[in-house]
Amino acid sequence: MFSKELEKILLTVQKPGRYTGGELNSVVKNKDDVAIRYAFCFPDTYEIGMSHLGMKILYSLANAREDTWCERVFAPWVDMEEKMRQQGIPLYALESGDAIADFDLIGFTLQYELSYTNVLNMLDLAGLPVKAQDRTALTPLVIGGGSCVCNSEPIAAFFDILLPGEGEEVSEDMIDLLKEHKQKGSSKADFLLAASQIQGVYVPSLYDVSYNEDNTVAAVTPLQNAPAKVAKRLVSDLDMMFAPDSFVVPFLEVVHDRVTVEIFRGCIRGCRFCQAGFIYRPIREKSPATVNAQCQALCESTGYDEVSLCSLSTSDYTGISELLPSLLDWTVDDKVNIALPSLRVDNFSDELMEQLTKVRRSGLTFAPEAGTQRLRDAINKNVTEEEVLNTVRKAYGGGWMAVKLYFMIGLPTETFEDIDGIADLAQKVVDEYYNNPDRAKGKSVAVAVSVASFVPKPFTPFQWEAQDTVELIEEKQRYLRDHIKTRKINVSRHNAQTSFLEGVFARGDRRLAQVIELAWRKGCRFDGWDDQMRIDLWLEAFEECGIAPEFYANRKRPFDEILPWDHMDYGVSKTFLIGENKKAHASDTTPNCRENCSGCGVTRLNGGVCDALN
Amino acid sequence: MRSIRVWFTKKDTAKYTSHLDMNRCMLRAVNRAGLPVWYTEGFNPHPYITFALPLSLGIESEGEPMDMRIEGDMENDEVKSRLASVMPRGMDITAVTDVTDNAKTICYAEYGMDLEFNTANEAADFCEKAKALVQEGSLKAEKIGKQGRYKVTKQVVLKDLIVGFTAECVQDRVVITTVLSAGSSANLNPNLLLDTLIKETGARVAVIKITRKRLLKADFGVFS
Structure with a gap:
């Protein structure tokens, strides 16, 4: 199936298994039997892309259609890229080995801003012009989805269509529409006009952006009847939603090498720094019975021995106490481990901990995010120091000796006192271990502190805030390092320059x-x-x-400025976000959505329904 | 609990799966097949699977042995049909047998090499030169080995490790069958032999395909 040229270079690059396909459950069809060939591209390495749940869902969904063959494409690592360019091998899809330039649909998932150059590189490796305006034929049509689409302006010029929101329903719509127009022999322009009328479809070429002299956006003008505001798509009923019954099982070890099943979408917490907590609203839960059945089916079809329950905050799932026993009914016998990422310290129970250790013990990670109560209040991360310490006490009692703590620096209103707070809290977590009379004698505790740099993101209450400069972030990182007094605490930090670039593109415009x-x-x-x-x-x-990158990253915006993403509608209202921003500056907290609905406005996109209201 | 030996092929793109990845791949296949496999009893229970002679990345095989322990009284045929239905492409189960020979008894391995050249002349030239070089017996190669904690480069005299070697030129291709020392005491990787031959002859090979045909014992009886 692969060319001789390709076979020849495969044994000269690192990890050839990234480029060969052929994995269990990968879908091979006859290309003559399908109307649409779809290249699903993840603009990063195989190991990263194969860990992504969204890709698994949309791959299975497209392949469940008889008229479509969806294949996977990843960014070749630099050694492979060099060899491919030398040998003139174009970017190909893993299932067929065919060049993707001949496909009908090329879809990228945009999960983080720093993958943008990989998108261009992949289009170029495919032999396609990188700019949408230079690709004049209807196919291949280049589309993009994923969380970065909430402000896709910096990369809008490279895409024909961007799809804000969830992909399950809109993928079907796109395939149907493209199939119809391909059969009719429509022009690309006619197709794009028709597509722009579907909810959740953003055709960037149908919007004209003008700028003020101070470089801020003056206006975004829709053309040819395109909607003034593009509302995201979302799936209302997760129990009825398409769910894959098998995953491609990679030969290589990938980052998340296990069965992953979503338990709910959205988040009740409203942490003000967290983009996912706002753009994935409203809350929609999957029933425990559905989750259990999906976990079991996937374990059977893949042979994985670990299941991860996926959501933004696992312990907020109302069905958790019903789900866990039903999972344990079969996982213990089948030696399948259950992983619960994204647990909160305020509702981590003894019972939960006990159940988690029935097969194998996995790591324990908590995210206090900020070092002082004042700053935790400002960012609305409603956990207290006492809750953190209580939880680690339970964990130590349960036999854990390694704890990971996630923090951020550079949060709005942060002072050096807050950085001291990170060092102090980490120290207290260490001390707690030695205060525990039941601890394993002669063994030491390891506390890993991971410090990310805060990047303000669109559709959060902090979308107007200035990001700390690289210099200030590095000063704060040094300050923290100097205030850690024990080797039992290991601090890892993010590259400040990487965060700076991320910040520029997160809130950038088309220029x-x-x-x-x-x-x-x-x-x-x-x-x-x-x-x-x-x-x-x-x-x-x-x-x-x-272009001065600081204009995008380090500038505080007034509330009345037109933001580059104002023509996108993710449901959450600007009035609500402004209110949350003001409360942050007053260190005033907002209760979670179950305690008290704060009227973010998102239910407008879901027929008034939000599972947090039940 | 009893030990069984599973024989499987490794062909086409499956040859790009490294030994470490093979282990994980087989554990999952065992899970999918629902075999009553025996688990280790430590903190991290896992099925106990061993490969008699790991295969290098990029080499195909017509029959690799993998040993595992199963509980209960499932017949070999049942194990075979269950596993066969859940294997990835390129890895087919050819047999499931009782364990006759200890893995330590493997002494030699037979390989087939299929080399494709750009012209028939180049193929014929390589074929003659390669046969002469092996016959003459002075071929040496450098091998990276370990001495305690350190990596050292060792000179290896290949003739001691080549037990059989035939080469035949068919148009623009050369087909080699060779028996090489294999196992823990003396082992020759077919890639090393081929690389040395290519270097010494200055040949340019367009496509290389190496296949392990079978494993042999000290008396050249087939390992089973």
């Missing part, structure tokens, strides 16, 4: 497209990888384009 293209032409790719990131080339690109 950044030229910077992205130039940086990519200079050789930037895999910008999220510390060993590949070339900040020097990026800064050169900004300079040559005459």
